[in-house]
Amino acid sequence: MKRSTALKLRNRAVVGGVAVLLVAVNGPQVAIGTDRASTFWQESRPDYMAANGSWTTVELPPEYQLNGVHSVLLATGKVLVVAGSGNNEHHFEAGTFRTLLWDPATDQMRTIDTPEDLFCGGHAFLPNGNVLIAGGTKKYEVLESDVERAAGVLTIHNDAIYEVDTPVPVGTVFVDDATGVEYRTTEDTVLPMVRKLAGGGKEPTSVRVWVEAVEPGTGDDFTGEGHQLTWKGDDRPGLYGQADTIDSAKQDYWGLDASYEFDIYKEQYVEVGDLNRARWYPSLFSAAGSNPDDDSIFAVSGLDEYGQFIDENQGTTEEYDVHAKTWTPRPDLDMPFPTYPALFRGADGKILYSGSSTGYGPAERLRAPGTWDLTTNEFAEIPGGLREPEMNETSSSILLAPAQEQDVLVAGGGPVGDTPGSTARVDVISFDDARVTPAPDLVQPGRYVSAVNLPTDDVLLTGGSRGYRGSNRSDNFAAQLYTPATNTMEEVAPNHVGRNYHSEALLLPDGSVLTLGSDPLYGDAENETAGTFEKRFEIYQPPYFFTEGARPMVLKAPESVERGTTFEVRASGNIASARLVRPSAVTHVTDTEQRSVALDVERTGSGALALTLDANENLTPAGHYMLFLVDENGKPSVAQWVHVP
Ligand SMILES: [Cu+2]
Known part of the structure; x- marks a missing residue:
């Protein structure tokens, strides 16, 4: 099947004066080549969509299109897409740094003033829902x-x-x-x-x-x-x-020490204290820190202000006080990781490292999964580690739902650096019992596969490429749903837009998944021409959009929920489960934020539920969550935002 036909499913309509995004539920909207048309006819049949879901391509107006390298779902329902210079040296030299704010529910969008080149920084949510962004690009690499x-x-x-x-x-x-x-x-x-x-x-x-x-x-x-x-x-x-x-070797990108909070209500960047170490490709995550009143944000790894990997004894770790808005070195937490390490806050307060990372760092060490104890700075490796341990770079890691299980799935990946080959391996690390369980393979081997928690606990695995940065036209057009409870994988409708390096995916409040970005090194199968950054978005609607019956609805829920309490929710439908899903803040298939926490559900009357949130703050860190209710047929509601203080 040819993949060259340009897709244009841009499909906008104006309803009640507000531009809204309609999804293609009735088949192809535009004339396309016959080979594609038959595919689309097949993919647009109701029974196909009920079993496989459906993809819709979205093209923003040209003036809003950008190289989406960082994507964050905000508690306002809008998606923050940060390009900075967007891996384009001309933009960097011109000082053209870009950020887009897009509301998928209304299709409204605006460009945000971007004060510095935040391309390849790290990000995490602050307890109040704002986004902390630290690091970025001071200088481009020199080949x-x-x-x-x-x-x-x-x-x-x-x-x-x-x-x-x-x-x-x-x-x-x-x-x-x-x-x-x-x-x-x-x-x-x-x-x-x-x-x-x-x-x-x-x-x-x-x-x-x-x-x-x-x-x-x-x-x-x-x-x-x-x-x-x-x-x-x-x-x-x-x-x-x-x-x-x-x-006279290649000079790597130089890191920036800048740090900003993105105010999600004023919709602007606010400068805060600088990092102590400049960082390019750091990971940020929240954890209990020095300030007893609130969580802190920690920054680890990266290339420094001269493109040097930040190794042990070089200031690996620093802590952001969310009240003072300043960074403090933590020499007691000396812990090197490869760049953009996949780190998750564990239920016992330890940091779970899956072994996934993207970009830089020594090939022969720091690649094995384990738990990092922030009180002792001890690192305990998972015995045996992952299968194919040399293939962890550009693999994708996700804390499986429910987060209470403390299982992390690791999918795909390849050897360190600009190397051929990739793996279809999928492993599940059970951090509670320090054990690795094989899961079914990906449909195709791949690096940069995106992984997204759905409200049903299934994980959407999609995109990626078999070669380094999509070389030799090796994008994967495949998607699958992984079900944690049964450790099974099911192939579903394939994505239509290739997603390799610098691509992201995140769950939207309506239960669909947005994918964007992709930065192929080459534009052709022979690797002779330069690639172009993919600016189209694509939205995946899982099968529950198309199966029979109405979706349940959250009719009434509190705006704020304390941990360790029971609260009342009114809903339509026969609700079987409830999840608090923390939104994604993703770059380079690294997302320390996304997690889905199970609530205890008790039906207390007709349309009334009593939901209980676990008391553990490591399980449900302060911030905004999407409350999804899922009915007995596996259909989720549209989310209602809930703040956990
Ligand atoms: Cu990058």
Whole structure:
């Protein structure tokens, strides 16, 4: 089947003065090639949709289209789509950073002023529902073929100057003691004076700066060796440079130390305290922290301000106080992870690491799943680990529903870096008993497979590509539903838009799933032309949109629910289960937020339910949740938003 035919199912109508998105429930809306038409005729049959669900492509007006790298569902029902520079160096150089706010219920949209390049930062929800975004892009990568001078990080050590901080202007030259090669600094910096300690001692200081060879070309590169350098014209004892690597290899993206809260009601970014370490590709997650009154947000991993992986003893972890709005280093929580690690807040307060990550970090370590105890900084690996442990990068991880089970599903993935191959492996890590159980394979092997919790506890697994960043036209057109209770997989209607690197999926309040983004490296099957960023959205409606009977409805529910309490809800339908689903904040198939918590359900009268929320705050961290009621036929309601303080 050809996949080249352009799809245009843009399907808008104006009802009551508000533009709404209609979904294609009655078959193809536009003329398409005959091979596709037969597919669509098949896919638009009511019995097919009742068994497989249905996909609808959505194209925003051109002025709103963007490279959606980060997607967050807000408690206002709107979707925050952050591109920043969107992996487009021209946008970066021009300072064109973009954010879109889109309301899927009304199809209203607006562009949000984006103050810095938040491309490849991390994000997590604050207890009040606002979104904390930290890190981003300070500089784009330089491919090896474009590197003209050997370059690297120089640490200038000071055990000599006591009186004043010393400016180190751009162009300051250091000479390699071993080779005589001269390197110059590429930015202004300041070397702090030696600190005199109260007891009479002294503490040497240092500063890191990027240097490049004065002479173009290569020849005296060193990688991981540790050279000492002398400040040209200033050879005071105790004043020297030191570098582990100055070479002509590819220079990775540089991280940003910026941090913003996105105010979901004022719909704007608000600058807050900077990170202590610049981070590109960090993960953020909430957990109990230093402030007893509220959860904190923690940031881990990333590439620093010179594109260096933040390894152990390099400030791996810092904590954001949600009241002070400042970041504090946590050297006691020294724990390196590969970039964008898949981390989940466990019911006992420990952090569950599934082994999934995307992008950077050493191949030979830090890739095994385990639990991280934030009170002792101990990491306990899951015995045996995952099957195909070398295939964890760009795999997708999701805390299965109900969250009480503490099971994390790991799907697909590939070898570290720009490498061929991917796996169809799906494993379930039971963190409660530190055990891994195989699950049925994906339909096709794939990296970047999106995973989304549905209100029914099924997980939608869709998209991804068999090759690195969709190379050789290897996007997967396949979707399946995984059922945790039975450990079974069922193939459903395939996505029509390919989703590889820089793609996301998230559950919407009506029970459908939005997918967006995709950033193929190449535009053709032979990998000869550059790829273009996929700007179309697609919406998947699971079978429960099409099976017989009316969906249940939440008729009355409280706006706020305390943990450990029972509350009354009025509903239509025969309700069998209830879930609080925390919305997604997803990038690079990494989503530390999405989780579905089961409520105890008691029918107390006609249309009346008593629902009880577990008292454990690690299970249901403060924030906004979608309350879904599911009837005896497996049909969910549309969600009602509930705040858990
Ligand atoms: Cu990326």
